[in-house]
């Protein structure tokens with residue numbers, strides 16, 4: 310069947326006050342196959358994966374299969390499965406019949422023989438093998454990290470956000486569709502232990518010097534959240550009394566780090582307490598919560614958050630805010646675990662909307678501080694992170710081509726939400742909105758529009774222009790003002806259509822709201838003292 314998808318070549322132009330910035334972005338046919346809901350994806354809905362994988366560390370080689378279970382939604386076509394080179398699909402089998410596969414780069418189109426009845430569930434076994442791409446700068450590039458610990462033991466982990474889980478296992482590699490549950494079976498040398506997502510269901514030694522562990526994830530899980538971590542692990546645990554009852558917190562670390570971890574991981578229950586307060590119950594009680602040591606910085610793998618921050622406070626010992634507050638907690642534990650709510654519970658459908666993961670999770674860092682050190686400390690922290698904002702590109706990326714937006718989605722996203730908290734001017738209402746998001750979109754994949762609409766509805770404020778300004782434009786709203794002859798003249802510049810955000814200011818020692826528009830307005834001022842509340846992420850210019 311002829312595929313009608315064409316390669317995209319986009320010329321993206323957006324304007325700013327300094328002139329026009331033009332960014333030429335070329336996307337390939339492969340980007341479209343990877344990033345869009347193709348006709349070969351849309352007719353079926355994932356229900357379950359069984360990933361069954363053998364890992365041979367000495368050879369840096371893997372082989373296995375994914376059993377893909379799906380419900381038929383519409384008239385069947387070819388079935389698209391993704392797997393990235395140099396890994397190879399060796400066969401695809403349904404009901405004992407070997408199926409033809411048409412390969413198009415990293416997309417593989419399977420021709421099914423059986424009739425696919427709408428409403429029924431089928432499965433196809435996709436076998437594969439090879440030397441997977443090795444991660445060079447995990448977790449930013451992704452693939453397999455084949456490292457050694459200080460004792461010379463293998464220390465192996467996978468990471469794949471952005472690049473896609475198809476870098477190490479065959480799957481439907483688009484974020485819009487998630488399985489309802491998943492079994493991950495991993496076979497590795499018996500002297501090593503594999504830790505994956507969810508709970509260990511069983512473990513069995515084989516006759517050939519290997520061991521197979523079966524990990525069951527009893528919840529929807531996104532592709533990049535799935536992981537394999539193989540090392541000489543030791544284990545300790547505790548039970549956290551949470552909002553939904555007792556929650557297992559399990560820690561898997563290298564043996565020589567046990568003492569350090571026992572002291573350092575006290576940030577984990579503290580995190581759980583603060584985030585359950587702000588965001589609602591931990592979203593995966595059935596699967597427990599784990600921190601798993603890995604040979605790279607860390608990643609938000611669902612219910613098995615991976616950790617490589619070297620048992621230091623801050624981000625590898627650094628405070629990203631420059632205020633000192635960032636050294637009060639282990640950045641990786643707080644940030645990656647914050648993703649359990651925003652990334653794993655509420656997941657973007659398209660990576661263009663990645664701010665839903667990183668904006669809220671950046672923001673969660675200051676909510677953690679707020680819970681333990683108060684509102685002022687939290688404000689100082691989030692304001693401090695503004696130095697990392699570049700305003701180079703919009704936060705929202707390009708849809709349907711697997712392309713995220715600017716790295717500003719972290720600090721600018723966090724500061725946008727901090728600004729929003731000021732606008733809502735009611736901390737309890739704001740907390741209920743954050744909890745409401747996690748309840749309303751529980752275990753779902755979403756678009757930015759759904760999140761924007763929900764916050765507008767719940768706050769009672771039309772935030773259309775607000776989100777357009779901060780998410781889709783690079784300009785920072787700028788308050789121009791002049792104090793002359795007993796009057797304060799003011800207006801917004803550098804704004805999108807319809808932007809009229811009020812701000813809190815102090816005029817003549819009195820705190821009050823100011824309602825600037827794009828046209829000049831004027832109010833009386835006596836002693837010329839005028840101060841703008843720093844909590845609002847804006848610029849100001851006296852003329």
Ligand SMILES: [Zn+2]
Nearest residue numbers: 644648667670
């Ligand atoms: Zn993150």
